[in-house]
Amino acid sequence: MNLNSSLRMYSWPLKLLLVEGNVSFVPKKPGDVDYAIMVAVVYSMVKQDYVMQEKIVSSLSLKTSSGELESYCLMWSLHPFVNDEIMHRAWSLIS
Numbered sequence: 001m002n003l004n005s006s007l008r009m010y011s012w013p014l015k016l017l018l019v020e021g022n023v024s025f026v027p028k029k030p031g032d033v034d035y036a037i038m039v040a041v042v043y044s045m046v047k048q049d050y051v052m053q054e055k056i057v058s059s060l061s062l063k064t065s066s067g068e069l070e071s072y073c074l075m076w077s078l079h080p081f082v083n084d085e086i087m088h089r090a091w092s093l094i095s
Contacts, residue, residue, distance in 0.1 A: 030093050038090045048081035 056072045064072075 035093060038086075038093055041086055042090050045082045045086065049079055052081060 053076065056076060060069075060072070
């Protein structure tokens with residue numbers, strides 16, 4: 001792997017700055033690709049969460065035990081497919 005590809009992988013949202021022989025990282029303005037990737041990731045997380053909720057709702061019935069209901073409530077409230085760190089990063093891109 002060359003230096004350029006490794007910097008692209010690890011420097012987002014930073015850019016490499018070379019000043020007087022010293023290498024440092026400074027924040028860069030996100031580009032269109034950064035926004036597109038973030039939208040795709042957030043869409044995927046929300047879609048997985050929605051599918052989980054659909055499955056929970058479709059499995060509910062009058063015969064559902066209280067233990068199952070508790071499990072469903074826990075899964076519903078935890079949002080296991082939504083990563084908070086990614087959501088905060090997405091918010092920071094648009095604010």
